[in-house]
Amino acid sequence: MVSKKDVKHIAELSKLEFSDKELTYFTEEFSNIVEYVGELKGIDIDEVEPTYNISSKIQPLREDNIKPSLPREEVLKNAPEEQYGYFRLPRVMD
Amino acid sequence: MDITSLTAIEMRENLLNKKISSTEIIKAHFDKIEKMEQDINAFITLTKEEALEAANRVDEKIKNGEDVGLLAGIPVAVKDNISTNGIRTTCGSKMLRDYIPPYEATVIEKIKSEDGIIVGKTNMDEFAMGSSTETSYFGLTRNPNDTERVPGGSSGGSAAAVKAEEVPLALGTDTGGSIRQPASFCGVVGIKPTYGLVSRYGVIPMANSLDQVGPFGRNVSDATLLLKVVAGYDERDSTSMDVDIIDYLANIGDDIKGMKVAIPKEYIDLEIDSNIKDRFIKAIKLFEDLGAEVDEISLPNLKYGLSSYYIISTSEISSNMSRFDGVRYGYRAKDYSNLDELYKKTRSEAFGDEVKRRIMLGTYSLSKGHADEYYKKALKVRTLIKNDFDKAFEKYDIILGPTTPNLPFKMGEITDPITMYKSDLFTVATNLAGICALSMPCGYAEGLPVGLQIIGDRFKEINILKAAYTLEKNLGGVR
Numbered sequence: 091m092v093s094k095k096d097v098k099h100i101a102e103l104s105k106l107e108f109s110d111k112e113l114t115y116f117t118e119e120f121s122n123i124v125e126y127v128g129e130l131k132g133i134d135i136d137e138v139e140p141t142y143n144i145s146s147k148i149q150p151l152r153e154d155n156i157k158p159s160l161p162r163e164e165v166l167k168n169a170p171e172e173q174y175g176y177f178r179l180p181r182v183m184d
Numbered sequence: 185m186d187i188t189s190l191t192a193i194e195m196r197e198n199l200l201n202k203k204i205s206s207t208e209i210i211k212a213h214f215d216k217i218e219k220m221e222q223d224i225n226a227f228i229t230l231t232k233e234e235a236l237e238a239a240n241r242v243d244e245k246i247k248n249g250e251d252v253g254l255l256a257g258i259p260v261a262v263k264d265n266i267s268t269n270g271i272r273t274t275c276g277s278k279m280l281r282d283y284i285p286p287y288e289a290t291v292i293e294k295i296k297s298e299d300g301i302i303v304g305k306t307n308m309d310e311f312a313m314g315s316s317t318e319t320s321y322f323g324l325t326r327n328p329n330d331t332e333r334v335p336g337g338s339s340g341g342s343a344a345a346v347k348a349e350e351v352p353l354a355l356g357t358d359t360g361g362s363i364r365q366p367a368s369f370c371g372v373v374g375i376k377p378t379y380g381l382v383s384r385y386g387v388i389p390m391a392n393s394l395d396q397v398g399p400f401g402r403n404v405s406d407a408t409l410l411l412k413v414v415a416g417y418d419e420r421d422s423t424s425m426d427v428d429i430i431d432y433l434a435n436i437g438d439d440i441k442g443m444k445v446a447i448p449k450e451y452i453d454l455e456i457d458s459n460i461k462d463r464f465i466k467a468i469k470l471f472e473d474l475g476a477e478v479d480e481i482s483l484p485n486l487k488y489g490l491s492s493y494y495i496i497s498t499s500e501i502s503s504n505m506s507r508f509d510g511v512r513y514g515y516r517a518k519d520y521s522n523l524d525e526l527y528k529k530t531r532s533e534a535f536g537d538e539v540k541r542r543i544m545l546g547t548y549s550l551s552k553g554h555a556d557e558y559y560k561k562a563l564k565v566r567t568l569i570k571n572d573f574d575k576a577f578e579k580y581d582i583i584l585g586p587t588t589p590n591l592p593f594k595m596g597e598i599t600d601p602i603t604m605y606k607s608d609l610f611t612v613a614t615n616l617a618g619i620c621a622l623s624m625p626c627g628y629a630e631g632l633p634v635g636l637q638i639i640g641d642r643f644k645e646i647n648i649l650k651a652a653y654t655l656e657k658n659l660g661g662v663r
Contacts, residue, residue, distance in 0.1 A: 097544070104502065104547045105509070105527040106540055116541075119601060123545055126602050127491040130561045140563030141570055143393045144379050144618030144642075145423050152419065164286040170516035177511050182523050 092121040187212035192258045192352040192406040199246065199257040206242035206257035210235050210301060213259045217303070217350045223331055226345035228264050228322045229272050230304040235259065238301045245299070254413055255300030261345045261354035264305040265312055266397065267386035268292055275388055276308040276320035276338075279514045279534040289386025290421070291355060291397050291414045298413050303351055306341030310536045312362055312390045313501070314338050315607040316598070319538045324595060329371060329632055333592040336366030336607075339400070343370040346400045353410045354400040359390045360493050361587075361611025363398045364623035368587035368635025371625045373407040373652070374400045376611075378642045379618035380425035382411075383418030391500035392423070394493075394615040404624060404653045408432045411645065427643050435646055436653045441475030443651065446580035448483045451610065456589040459629030464586045467626045467636045470658060471584070471651070481576055481583075485568040486613055492569070493612035494605060495549045495562035502546025505539065541601060570617040577619075577641035582651050585610050587623040587635030610637055620645050624652045626659065 097117045101108055108116055162175055171178040187209055190198065198204045214232050221227060242257050262268060265275045267285035269292075274280045288296075295302065309319040317325045317340025325340045327333040328348040335344040339356030343366035346354050356363040358376035367374025375398045382397045389395055397414060401407030412433065417426040447468060452461075472478050510516035510530030517529035535543070549558035576583060589609050598604045614621040619642050626636035636655070640648040 092548075100544050100548050100551065103551060104540075104543045105506075105524075105531055106535070106543065107528045107532045116544075119541065120544060120548075122602060123494075123541070124548065127495050127545075127549075127558070127562075130488060130491050130495070130565055131557050133488070133561070133565065135561070135564045135568065138564040138567050140560055141566040141616075142563060143423070144570065144616075145425065149422055160286055165512075167286065168283055168513035170510060170514070179511060180520065180523055180526060 092117060092124050188216045188349040190352070191403055192401060192409055195258055195352060196256055200252070202246070206239040206246070206301070207236065209257050210239040210259060210303070213303060213351060220348045220350055223326060224328055224344050224348050224350070225323055225325050226306055226341040226348065226350060227261070227304045228274055228276065228307050228341070231271055231302060234271070235301050235303045242299050242301070253298030253300070254409065255295060255298040258300050258353060259303045259351045260295055260300045260410070261304055261306050261342055261351040262292065262302055263308055263339050263342050263354070263356045265308060265357060265388045266291060266355060267388065268302065268305065271305065273305065273388070274322065275312070276310045276322060277534065277536070277539070278321045279508050281321065281515070283513055285386070287386060290383035290418045292386065294414050294416070300413065306339070306345055306354060308341055309338035310539050311388070311505070312338040312357055312359060313538050313542050315361070315365055315604055316593070317341060317366070318595065319536050321536065327370060327592050330592065333594050333632070334369065336369030336592065338362040339374075340366045342400050343367050343372055343374065346370070346372045346402055352402065352406055355397055355410070355414070356400055357387060357390070357395055357397050358615065359394045360497060360615050361608040363400065364587050364611050364621060364635065364637060365607060367400060367623040368633065369592040371628070371633030372400055372402055373404050373622060373624045374398065375407050375411055375622040376614065376620060377411060377415065377645060378620040380423055381415050381427070381620070381643065381645070383416070383421040383424050385418055385420040389504050391497040392504070393500060394497055404649060404656050405433065405436065407622070408436060408649050425643070430646060432646055432649050436649050438650050440651055440654045443476045443582065443647070444580045445471050445476045445478045446481040446576050446583045447478060448486065448583060448585065449480050450483055450486045451585040452480075454589065454609070456586060457591055459591065460586050460589070460634050463627040463629065463634040464636065467655065468584060470655060474654060474658060479580070481580070483572040483576065485565065485572050488565045489569060489613040489616065490605060490609060492562035492565040493608070493616055494545065495558050496566060496616070498542045498546035499549050499559050500546070502543045502550065505543050508534070538601070566616045569613050573617045573619055581640070581644070581647045583639040585637045585639065587611065587637040591629060591632045591634070614639055618642060620648060622648050622652055624656060626655070
């Protein structure tokens with residue numbers, strides 16, 4: 091059973107926020123989903139290796155050649171706010 | 185000639201024989217789109233101007249006697265999570281409603297280099313999370329077979345556009361069934377290629393270890409044509425594999441006599457719609473009649489497929505979705521007093537409920553105290569599922585199953601998330617194992633299409649294509 095407190099904690103980690111009303115139904119739904127996928131907890135497979143990725147290929151290395159990348163103005167075109175060629179953000183330090 | 189009813193291959197033939205021009209093909213399809221979209225809403229963005237310019241270039245090439253590509257003059261619709269340079273790519277989300285990619289996905293480059301013509305971007309469940317296209321920020325897409333019903337998802341727009349003859353070909357993405365389930369619901373062919381066959385460069389990721397791009401067509405040959413074009417190694421996708429790609433279309437007509445076909449008894453034992461079971465059993469019988477050797481097998485760990493899929497996919501989702509923070513691209517909330525508030529308000533305002541649910545489940549599965557019993561456990565179950573399939577493919581060429589446990593459901597009929605997740609019951613395991621699979625129509629029930637799923641080993645696309653082609657020919661009437 092997942093509590094409202096747990097959901098608030100996971101929401102904080104996820105950088106999401108819910109109103110009190112949302113929190114009530116979300117906790118119930120979330121609890122059901124966690125319970126459903128929790129069926130795996132009972133399987134005894136300690137000795138099995140996990141499969142993170144199906145590809146057997148070892149991550150290939152390439153030569154570190156310098157190639158042109160996207161122009162700065164192209165990259166900044168989609169930014170909600172930019173200034174002096176940088177992404178603009180609120181003050182991070184007080 | 186009703187141009188929009190032709191197959192893609194017929195369109196190309198007529199173009200090369202100079203019976204029709206590329207411009208005529210494109211105009212006919214936009215006429216059809218304008219007629220159908222009010223009912224279907226398959227598209228988020230249409231690119232008529234660019235498409236007509238591209239058609240003009242193809243017509244010039246033909247006029248000048250130049251060689252043209254495999255997709256010459258053929259209209260292609262593209263799911264809206266595949267980056268198109270200069271054309272809005274929204275992922276069906278408020279978060280990216282105004283996002284215009286500054287670069288092109290490899291699959292789009294490949295289509296264009298074969299003279300294919302992009303006509304627009306199709307509707308989808310938000311960030312490909314859903315099985316009905318109902319979670320899109322841009323409204324519902326309707327199933328062309330019955331407009332009260334969903335087209336499936338998440339690639340519902342692409343499947344519906346192909347069925348409604350708005351385009352002959354479309355691209356979708358499949359993380360747990362998002363090509364095959366809508367193909368089944370709409371009554372078209374949809375292929376999920378082997379993990380690593382098609383480049384994911386420029387595809388906005390949902391779950392990187394599971395995502396693959398694949399084609400839709402109204403018949404097996406058309407879908408195969410588009411698969412051939414998009415397949416291939418790409419150095420910009422480190423999970424893309426450098427394998428020899430055979431000429432599928434040249435070999436697709438090979439006899440399937442003696443082909444070894446496996447039926448997992450777990451698929452027979454499951455309680456599913458009786459119409460679907462009936463069509464599935466008829467399809468098995470047809471394979472036997474065509475000389476295939478059919479055996480029942482067991483894939484004992486399939487039963488854990490859905491749970492492990494939802495844990496693994498949401499874990500990857502929670503990581504992937506962290507890039508949407510209101511800083512570099514996408515939506516940004518209006519009112520915030522510090523950076524943390526900017527993140528939280530931006531994400532809470534711009535993500536829909538299903539996206540939030542999955543981010544939360546993934547964060548939970550990866551969080552301290554839960555990672556071993558959820559995420560790690562699911563990855564171990566994935567190994568078991570992969571081993572089950574590997575063992576089956578030592579002896580068999582293809583595995584047959586239904587694509588979905590139910591016929592297309594009505595809009596708004598399913599509100600419980602877990603019930604919705606169960607739509608993917610038959611499809612998720614192939615993504616976990618990284619193998620290839622397709623869905624093709626194998627009949628109709630209550631006026632609604634029924635899909636057959638054909639599953640093959642890694643990079644053995646030719647086996648499932650051959651089987652599907654032969655079955656299609658012998659089913660008759662399915663285009």
